[in-house]
Amino acid sequence: EAGVAQSPRYKIIEKRQSVAFWCNPISGHATLYWYQQILGQGPKLLIQFQNNGVVDDSQLPKDRFSAERLKGVDSTLKIQPAKLEDSAVYLCASSLNTNEQYFGPGTRLTVT
């Protein structure tokens, strides 16, 4: 069974630029999550989708972050404009239920 796929793996941008990350979940997993993991910390949920609907985006900085999941499969997370404090690893996870989430390799973002 293929795991969660993410791209790109690494991205370096300057502050105020925009960036987009892509995620393809495990086949059949209706729930998709985007997490932000700052160095030395545990992942923090940004947004959760159930199929193509948003379940929880309470911790998503909506003035600069946006996410969509068209057709209930792939998802993209966008940051515009980026700030220095957005430097982190962005993890995508998918699950059949909340308790067993499977993570992708992450996208390491550096904002200079």
Add this chain to the structure above:
Amino acid sequence: QKEVEQDPGPLSVPEGAIVSLNCTYSNSAFQYFMWYRQYSRKGPELLMYTYSSGNKEDGRFTAQVDKSSKYISLFIRDSQPSDSATYLCAMTRTGANNLFFGTGTRLTVIP
């Protein structure tokens, strides 16, 4: 107070040692407890999953939950250099939308 507290380490042990990793939590509603292993530059990998109190064993790994003390542990027996990674505890409650993670403990097993 954070909902989940985890000693960040780092923790270094010799090969073959028994490792004990721990987390405490404050929300008594948490019922589902997980341990994830995260290798450098990789995503977290689900290692152990337990429900409510008790022990669960899988090979060299044992997960233990003490809900009365709000304390969970992961034991690794006969530790190997390949166990060197960051271990994250995570937990949630019925009806919650997300997992609550600890900060992770960085473990190094020295050959």
